[in-house]
Amino acid sequence: MIYYILNGHDRKDDIVSMLMMFYPNEKYVLTDKTEEGLTFVSSYDGKCCVSYLYENGKLKTEGTADLRNESDTEKKRIIGLSAYIALKKHKDIYMPWGILTGVRPAKLITEMREKGMTEEAIKKELTEGYLVSESKYSLMSAVSRSEEEIVQNGKGKIGIYIGIPFCPTRCLYCSFTAYPLKQYHSRVEDYLCALEKEIKFCAKYVKGKEIESIYIGGGTPTSLNEEQLERLLEAVEGTFTINGEYTVEAGRPDTLNRQKLKILKAHNVNRISINPQTLNDSTLELIGRAHNKKMFIDAFNIAREEGHEHINTDIILGLPSEGEDEVRRTIEELCRLSPESITVHTLAVKRASRLKETLEKYELPDVRKMDGIITMTAERLKEAGMYPYYMYRQKNMVGNFENVGYCKPGCQCLYNVEIMEEKQSILALGAGGSTKLVNNQTNEIRRIFNVKSVTDYIERIDEMLQRKEVGMEWL
Numbered sequence: 451m452i453y454y455i456l457n458g459h460d461r462k463d464d465i466v467s468m469l470m471m472f473y474p475n476e477k478y479v480l481t482d483k484t485e486e487g488l489t490f491v492s493s494y495d496g497k498c499c500v501s502y503l504y505e506n507g508k509l510k511t512e513g514t515a516d517l518r519n520e521s522d523t524e525k526k527r528i529i530g531l532s533a534y535i536a537l538k539k540h541k542d543i544y545m546p547w548g549i550l551t552g553v554r555p556a557k558l559i560t561e562m563r564e565k566g567m568t569e570e571a572i573k574k575e576l577t578e579g580y581l582v583s584e585s586k587y588s589l590m591s592a593v594s595r596s597e598e599e600i601v602q603n604g605k606g607k608i609g610i611y612i613g614i615p616f617c618p619t620r621c622l623y624c625s626f627t628a629y630p631l632k633q634y635h636s637r638v639e640d641y642l643c644a645l646e647k648e649i650k651f652c653a654k655y656v657k658g659k660e661i662e663s664i665y666i667g668g669g670t671p672t673s674l675n676e677e678q679l680e681r682l683l684e685a686v687e688g689t690f691t692i693n694g695e696y697t698v699e700a701g702r703p704d705t706l707n708r709q710k711l712k713i714l715k716a717h718n719v720n721r722i723s724i725n726p727q728t729l730n731d732s733t734l735e736l737i738g739r740a741h742n743k744k745m746f747i748d749a750f751n752i753a754r755e756e757g758h759e760h761i762n763t764d765i766i767l768g769l770p771s772e773g774e775d776e777v778r779r780t781i782e783e784l785c786r787l788s789p790e791s792i793t794v795h796t797l798a799v800k801r802a803s804r805l806k807e808t809l810e811k812y813e814l815p816d817v818r819k820m821d822g823i824i825t826m827t828a829e830r831l832k833e834a835g836m837y838p839y840y841m842y843r844q845k846n847m848v849g850n851f852e853n854v855g856y857c858k859p860g861c862q863c864l865y866n867v868e869i870m871e872e873k874q875s876i877l878a879l880g881a882g883g884s885t886k887l888v889n890n891q892t893n894e895i896r897r898i899f900n901v902k903s904v905t906d907y908i909e910r911i912d913e914m915l916q917r918k919e920v921g922m923e924w925l
């Protein structure tokens with residue numbers, strides 16, 4: 451348990467984000483006096499912020515940062531910076547992202563460029579003002595540059611997301627809306643009926659709009675049986691005009707067979723994702739994936755035989771029991787298969803995951819080791835002709851690292867870029883769907899949420915449709 455006190459400001463989330471970086475997977479409790487154990491104090495007086503760290507009531511460290519201007523961004527920066535200085539004196543761990551805690555680092559650079567800042571000024575601000583390492587700055591700058599053209603071309607178009615929240619089993623680290631089919635198979639038909647209703651309802655909103663991308667994600671959409679999958683794809687093409695990118699996550703190899711891959715191809719799906727996460731069988735078993743390396747390779751090869759020309763593969767760095775050697779084996783195997791893109795995640799220990807509940811049972815790599823594994827992966831993918839084209843960060847990631855999408859030239863996933871840069875409206879359907887409406891004149895964003903639970907979604911589908919009516923003039 452880590453306690454914290456706020457004086458002169460109420461930026462609770464910013465302080466908790468900093469505490470999480472140094473003391474992950476703890477409980478963070480707001481208090482008004484120093485407590486047993488660690489108590490962190492953040493005091494802001496309008497000119498500077500001073501942070502103190504107490505252990506059992508005794509002052510251990512402190513850090514100060516001065517305000518450079520009156521903006522809210524600057525206030526946030528100095529609150530984070532003073533906390534960082536105090537916490538780093540107490541626990542000297544490597545923080546390549548410095549005090550940057552946001553989930554969209556590349557978007558931050560884009561915004562700085564839009565404000566007219568030069569590349570030199572952006573670099574100085576990030577590396578000196580936010581203490582971002584040179585290598586992370588280079589990564590975010592490269593991603594931002596790569597995203598520019600896509601965002602420009604996507605303006606005025608829309609994206610569609612459709613969620614299928616079922617999976618064969620639940621992976622150890624999963625925090626998504628994913629219902630194991632063993633318990634929920636009887637709800638699939640009702641879910642598809644509700645989803646079809648929502649798809650048809652959205653016809654009026656997409657009329658006359660250019661759809662840049664359709665993304666069917668989850669869960670694992672290919673958990674549906676052949677008939678259900680066909681039915682879903684027919685409903686999609688019955689409502690939406692598919693001229694652009696059309697992705698289906700075929701995430702778990704244990705849900706795939708030749709027939710399903712044929713169905714995807716026949717319905718003009720032009721990007722699929724088959725995700726091994728790792729190609730070490732003992733880790734796959736440990737993380738509850740219910741498939742092995744051979745099943746992944748077979749699924750990948752069948753997808754190629756059936757004509758799938760863009761296959762993405764997701765992997766996770768920092769899985770329990772995986773060091774550099776294990777990751778290298780996975781990467782080498784993937785490079786041999788030569789997918790068009792590889793999305794490299796860093797393990798995040800999420801509150802809703804089984805991993806979080808049983809964390810003490812596992813050995814996870816430390817921050818320095820992780821940094822080495824990330825660097826090795828990036829170098830190997832560069833050698834394989836890939837470059838980073840999108841990225842995001844999550845809270846509670848091992849070492850506060852990042853997730854990066856790498857691809858061969860011309861193989862970026864447009865949907866992934868648009869969702870990160872937030873310049874395009876994305877209509878989201880299905881349980882857990884979060885529609886994002888962007889006003890391109892003002893850059894304001896309005897969100898419409900569907901309920902997460904499958905049962906609620908089925909039972910309250912008419913309410914979901916009503917929610918969609920609100921605010922749709924922005925689409």
Ligand code: SF4
Pocket residue numbers: 616617619620621623624625626627628668669670701702
């Ligand atoms: S395949 Fe993905 S969505 Fe399904 S349980 Fe595993 S991590 Fe969760």
